Amino acid sequence: MWIEEMVPRPELIQVLSHATAFVCPSIYEPFGLVNLEAMACEAAVVASAVGGIPEIVVDGKTGYLVPCDPEAVASDATAARHFEAILAERINQLVADPDLATRLGTAGRRRVLERFTWEQVALRTVEVYRQAIAAHAAGNS
DSSP states (O other), rough: HHHHHHHHHHHHHHHHOOOEEEEEOOSSSSSHHHHHHHTTTEEEEESSTTTTTTHOBBBBTHHHHHHHOOOHHHHOHHHHHHHHHHHHHHHHHHHHOOOHHHHHHHHHHHHHHSSSSHHHHHHHHHHHHHHHHHHHHHHHH
């Protein structure tokens, strides 16, 4: 179930905009849209370094990425406790230093606006097509 189905969007924005941190302890996350939503609301992110999340969250700049081996975390209690300990440490860092959380949150919003708006995605998509067309044309000459 998506978080938007549980919480109406205006309330979600309100909560994320006032959060010290947003935590995404996923062991599977192909893209990590929830992290983008939190960053758009200027929440610092603490997330597992799995799937597409490292493409979104810049460790130490927009939040923290916690190393995670999904198979180990799912099957090994020691690995799970280690992951949980690092996750808790990062969350506690942000709670103990609200200025740091604010800086990371501000940087996260800036990253969303620079790289992940529909306009930016469209511009990058057009550029990929231009490069593909140029490469195809060069191969046919």
